Amino acid sequence: MANFTYKYNFKSVQEQKIKLKRNMKDIDNLYYDAMELLDGGRSGAKKAEKLLLKALAIDPHSPQTYIGLVQVYGVFKNKKKVAECIKNAYAETVKKFPVWPKEMLWGDMDNRAYMRAMQYRADLYADEEEKEKAIELYKLLLRLNPNDNQGVRYTLSGVYAGISGEKINKMFDEGNAKQNWDKLENLVKTQNAKHKFWQEPKY
Numbered sequence: 001m002a003n004f005t006y007k008y009n010f011k012s013v014q015e016q017k018i019k020l021k022r023n024m025k026d027i028d029n030l031y032y033d034a035m036e037l038l039d040g041g042r043s044g045a046k047k048a049e050k051l052l053l054k055a056l057a058i059d060p061h062s063p064q065t066y067i068g069l070v071q072v073y074g075v076f077k078n079k080k081k082v083a084e085c086i087k088n089a090y091a092e093t094v095k096k097f098p099v100w101p102k103e104m105l106w107g108d109m110d111n112r113a114y115m116r117a118m119q120y121r122a123d124l125y126a127d128e129e130e131k132e133k134a135i136e137l138y139k140l141l142l143r144l145n146p147n148d149n150q151g152v153r154y155t156l157s158g159v160y161a162g163i164s165g166e167k168i169n170k171m172f173d174e175g176n177a178k179q180n181w182d183k184l185e186n187l188v189k190t191q192n193a194k195h196k197f198w199q200e201p202k203y
Helices: 002-058 063-075 079-096 109-127 131-144 152-161 165-178 182-195
Strands: none
Touching: 002 063, 063 079, 063 109, 079 109, 109 131, 109 152, 109 165, 131 152, 152 165, 152 182, 165 182
């Protein structure tokens, strides 16, 4: 009897693992299909929303799905839903990491949804004038991923200098147009000298 129970439980666990992998694959496919649709303006965003809500029905705890919905509701300029999805993505990230790891590198694709959730939450804190909470999260991201593939150092510099995230984005656009990012780099240099929040990695 004991042997039969052991075999039955093992089979059940294996079935659950297979089902979980299948669900994760389905959710990933829905997410990437939705992201491709976003290039189609509002009509594409509406189709993307349907896919992401379908993914959310499969797993209501996926930060990646909430991040996708942030993009969708951004197209619709629905600030309330954008904020709600950011908070949900961050809450699920905190559940995943009750204790933050020593590093969370951007090069690992599995980390990206969590890192975006953290960055978006910090951005939202900054927009809500909760600057200390924003600074704490930005600095955490820089500690976890010193290479700063997300450009967190620029936004954090803006917070210290009293420059909005929107203006930082415009500075990026200007830099891209001119192929000259000196304004942003000088901003980081000035604020980092004062607040010591980032040490550029040596390659």
